Amino acid sequence: MALELCVLGCGSATPTTRFNPTAQLLEIRNHYFLIDCGENTQVELRRRRLRFSKINHIFISHLHGDHYFGLIGLLSSFHLLDRTQPLHIHGPADLQEIIALQLRVSQTKLRFPLHFHHTQDNGPAVVFEDDKVVVTSFPLKHSIATTGFLFQEKLADRKINSDNVRAFQVPIYALNGLKKGRDYEDEQGNIIPNAELTLPPPPPLSYAFCSDTAYSEKNTELLAGVNLLYHESTFLEVDQALAKKTKHSTSTDAARFAKKINAQHLLIGHYSVRYDDLQLFEKEAKTIFENTKSARDGHTYHLDNNKQLTVKVPTR
Numbered sequence: 001m002a003l004e005l006c007v008l009g010c011g012s013a014t015p016t017t018r019f020n021p022t023a024q025l026l027e028i029r030n031h032y033f034l035i036d037c038g039e040n041t042q043v044e045l046r047r048r049r050l051r052f053s054k055i056n057h058i059f060i061s062h063l064h065g066d067h068y069f070g071l072i073g074l075l076s077s078f079h080l081l082d083r084t085q086p087l088h089i090h091g092p093a094d095l096q097e098i099i100a101l102q103l104r105v106s107q108t109k110l111r112f113p114l115h116f117h118h119t120q121d122n123g124p125a126v127v128f129e130d131d132k133v134v135v136t137s138f139p140l141k142h143s144i145a146t147t148g149f150l151f152q153e154k155l156a157d158r159k160i161n162s163d164n165v166r167a168f169q170v171p172i173y174a175l176n177g178l179k180k181g182r183d184y185e186d187e188q189g190n191i192i193p194n195a196e197l198t199l200p201p202p203p204p205l206s207y208a209f210c211s212d213t214a215y216s217e218k219n220t221e222l223l224a225g226v227n228l229l230y231h232e233s234t235f236l237e238v239d240q241a242l243a244k245k246t247k248h249s250t251s252t253d254a255a256r257f258a259k260k261i262n263a264q265h266l267l268i269g270h271y272s273v274r275y276d277d278l279q280l281f282e283k284e285a286k287t288i289f290e291n292t293k294s295a296r297d298g299h300t301y302h303l304d305n306n307k308q309l310t311v312k313v314p315t316r
């Protein structure tokens, strides 16, 4: 299995021609999870030719506009495109009221079921789970209620070792049991151990999204060893005082946290528009945490089974 994260917006505060405010699309085990939805998200989804009709879950970290002002536009487009598939939004309780008001005054009755799931900022909580993936929200340290989200793959079924299955003449009806780890008993009563007939699944991968936050160690245990960590990095270290005042992080804070939780890869973003040279963010973070990449709009970060991270750069 692998996971793929397309950054749709790596900027903060106001949209500019340089970059969009926060939004990301995470593809994990056939789920397309939209994380935050700043202005221009739907345009960026189109530009990157991402199939946004496949998005069934949207996770909103908090109600500063640069993280959700694109949401009503996206919902409206889903409606106009005749979506019928239910959509789930996971976010602060007030978001439901905001969206309800916007729909009411425009007299829009959505053609698809919209389900809200309220997040809490008083501790980690599982907000989505199926047989493949579990998503946990966790509180961050920002100026208003804010949560991050941890996306974890579940351990997949064992893989059939076709050569050995053929050699032992295992019937097809027994294959499902093998995938679940059961041994096989043949007609003569011989037990063939599961390990002879299957191969182990790849290790599950994880992605943590740390939205707007000051440096905080309260999620250290939950996020320990995460494969890919996104951590906001609004400021450079020279503006540490400003970061503290606005409850944001510097590139150094992000790197310190990645090191603290022993993450494998760090992706930084949410840059303030005050800086011209974005290279400085990565350079600064790398002095503390070498495996750092600085996010760019439209870039896709692919994490493979061997936990290697590669970047796909758009051609346009």
Ligand SMILES: [Zn+2]
Residues within 6 Å of the ligand: 062, 064, 142, 212
């Ligand atoms: Zn914020």
